[in-house]
Amino acid sequence: MLAGIDKGLLWLARGLILIAAAGLALMMIQTVADVVADNFWNHPIPGNLEVISVYHMVLVVFLPLAFVEWQHENIQVDLLWRIMPDWLQRAVLVLGYVVSAAFFAILAWRTWFDAMNALAKNEMMMGNVYVLIWPAKFVLPIGFAGICLVTLRHAVHAAIDPEFSAEPADPTEGHI
Numbered sequence: 001m002l003a004g005i006d007k008g009l010l011w012l013a014r015g016l017i018l019i020a021a022a023g024l025a026l027m028m029i030q031t032v033a034d035v036v037a038d039n040f041w042n043h044p045i046p047g048n049l050e051v052i053s054v055y056h057m058v059l060v061v062f063l064p065l066a067f068v069e070w071q072h073e074n075i076q077v078d079l080l081w082r083i084m085p086d087w088l089q090r091a092v093l094v095l096g097y098v099v100s101a102a103f104f105a106i107l108a109w110r111t112w113f114d115a116m117n118a119l120a121k122n123e124m125m126m127g128n129v130y131v132l133i134w135p136a137k138f139v140l141p142i143g144f145a146g147i148c149l150v151t152l153r154h155a156v157h158a159a160i161d162p163e164f165s166a167e168p169a170d171p172t173e174g175h176i
Contacts, residue, residue: 002156005153006153009066009070009149009150009153010070012066012146012149013066013067013069013070013146013150014067016063016064016065016066016067016142016143016146017063017064017066017067019059019063020059020060020063020064022059023055023056023059023060023063024056024059024060026056027052027056027057027060030045030048030051030052030056031048031052033045034048046128046129047127047128047129047131049127049128050125050127050128050129050131051131054125054131054133054136055135055136058136058139058140059136059139061143062139062140062142062143062144063139063142063143063146064143065143065144065146065147066143066146066147066149066150068147069147069150069151069154070150071168071169072154072165072166072167072168072169073168076166090158090159093158093166094155094158094159097151097152097154097155097158098152098155100151101148101151101152101155104144104145104147104148104151105144105145105148107140107141107144107148108140108141108144108145108148109141111137111140111141111144112141114137114140115134115137115138115140115141118133118134118137119134119137119138121134122134123137154166
């Protein structure tokens with residue numbers, strides 16, 4: 001059963017990073033189109049900066065969180081870690097994952113309610129043009145829920161699997 005959950009979480013993490021990659025590609029295309037329109041026709045895309053900052057950047061920042069955690073690529077401080085005995089390392093690792101998962105769960109829960117409030121108000125941003133911002137607010141709880149689930153997965157594996165390691169994968173091995 002645990003292997004099935006792992007497979008599902010990996011698909012989720014990969015799916016979210018693919019959406020973020022699409023957002024990054026769209027951001028680059030839109031930026032190039034804006035520069036071309038401004039330089040050749042002296043008519044930049046109205047609201048380009050607002051759309052990029054509200055939609056594309058939010059996708060690129062929050063959706064990859066689960067995959068980054070899956071790969072153990074988040075920042076780790078191991079100042080005292082190396083001098084701890086193995087049993088204490090394992091206990092600290094599990095506790096750290098549980099606390100992190102709780103933190104991300106609170107963020108997912110809170111940002112979900114913020115997104116629902118923004119939807120109810122049809123929240124917009126006023127700039128050169130009006131831009132609906134409530135759809136982008138739903139990206140945050142999705143990203144936080146994804147990293148919460150992956151962090152819980154790591155906590156379970158750290159608790160029951162003696163071979164579990166929080167070290168990032170060797171980049172020469174090509175694991176993704």
